[in-house]
Amino acid sequence: MPPSGGRVRAVRYRLRNPVRFFILMILIFVVVPAILIFARFLKAPFIPSLPEPAPASESAVPVRTPVPAMPKESPASTPGAVEVEWRDFIVALDAGHGGRDPGAVAPGDDDIYEKEITLAVTRACRDLLAQEGITVLMTREEDKALAETVQADLTARCGLANDGGAALFASVHVNSLELTVHGALGVSGMECYYAEKENLFPPFHDEKWASLIGEACVKANGNKLNGVIEKRLAVLRGTLMPAVLLEIGYITNKDDLARMTSSQYLQDTAEGIAAAVLKAVAEMPAEKRNGVWQIRRTDQIVTEDNHGG
Numbered sequence: 578m579p580p581s582g583g584r585v586r587a588v589r590y591r592l593r594n595p596v597r598f599f600i601l602m603i604l605i606f607v608v609v610p611a612i613l614i615f616a617r618f619l620k621a622p623f624i625p626s627l628p629e630p631a632p633a634s635e636s637a638v639p640v641r642t643p644v645p646a647m648p649k650e651s652p653a654s655t656p657g658a659v660e661v662e663w664r665d666f667i668v669a670l671d672a673g674h675g676g677r678d679p680g681a682v683a684p685g686d687d688d689i690y691e692k693e694i695t696l697a698v699t700r701a702c703r704d705l706l707a708q709e710g711i712t713v714l715m716t717r718e719e720d721k722a723l724a725e726t727v728q729a730d731l732t733a734r735c736g737l738a739n740d741g742g743a744a745l746f747a748s749v750h751v752n753s754l755e756l757t758v759h760g761a762l763g764v765s766g767m768e769c770y771y772a773e774k775e776n777l778f779p780p781f782h783d784e785k786w787a788s789l790i791g792e793a794c795v796k797a798n799g800n801k802l803n804g805v806i807e808k809r810l811a812v813l814r815g816t817l818m819p820a821v822l823l824e825i826g827y828i829t830n831k832d833d834l835a836r837m838t839s840s841q842y843l844q845d846t847a848e849g850i851a852a853a854v855l856k857a858v859a860e861m862p863a864e865k866r867n868g869v870w871q872i873r874r875t876d877q878i879v880t881e882d883n884h885g886g
């Protein structure tokens with residue numbers, strides 16, 4: 578009889594069989610080390626390329642972790658501050674009318690035009706502001722219209738101020754009354770018009786700017802101020818910054834006409850406007866930097882600028 582199955586199996590697993598011994602040796606000395614080496618390779622690629630911890634050195638920025646600059650760690654930034662941009666404080670000076678449009682004409686003397694008086698004032702004011710380190714943007718410096726139609730001309734004046742980044746806008750005009758109006762010849766003095774709007778520099782607002790300029794002008798030129806009046810005129814509505822339209826006198830009034838044909842009055846009025854600009858600058862986020870007045874703009878303001886344009 579053949580031996581029982583149990584005994585036969587027990588004999589099979591002993592190492593007396595040289596073939597099995599040889600296979601076992603291969604397992605121990607070849608296959609197991611191979612598995613260990615392979616396992617090491619599985620982990621290995623992730624280990625050597627990990628960045629060394631950079632000991633407080635900003636230059637050792639690991640390529641894998643491009644961490645942006647941390648505003649909190651910057652000594653120059655304040656908590657909650659956004660990007661701040663300084664730009665030149667620009668005053669847009671708008672000489673009313675021009676070219677084929679003379680504006681108001683002196684009664685009985687058709688050589689005296691509003692367009693020339695307004696240009697003389699803005700030119701004088703430009704020079705005064707330049708001496709103070711304030712950049713001036715003139716909507717016109719010659720006897721010319723800015724467009725074919727009156728409406729397009731007014732739009733062009735607003736566009737120059739808006740696109741030029743002006744912080745303040747002042748349009749200079751000369752008033753007149755129909756001589757058929759009862760008492761027209763007796764009306765004299767100055768008015769300042771404004772249109773309250775959401776401008777770029779709150780809380781400084783249009784009415785404040787108009788008040789400053791009215792008070793400063795009559796103080797400088799000795800005329801009277803009839804009022805600071807809200808009126809939604811084209812250049813006041815179309816500008817993004819605090820804006821005023823200034824009537825510096827009535828060409829239909831004998832005394833005002835005498836004033837406005839005097840270079841002294843025009844110079845004094847220009848000094849009044851310049852003084853008002855300096856008062857406004859003190860109330861706006863502005864400061865003189867390297868001899869030039871500049872105004873601070875935030876991201877929020879730039880955004881408003883974009884949608885307003």
Ligand SMILES: [Zn+2]
Pocket residue numbers: 673674680681691750751
């Ligand atoms: Zn006018």
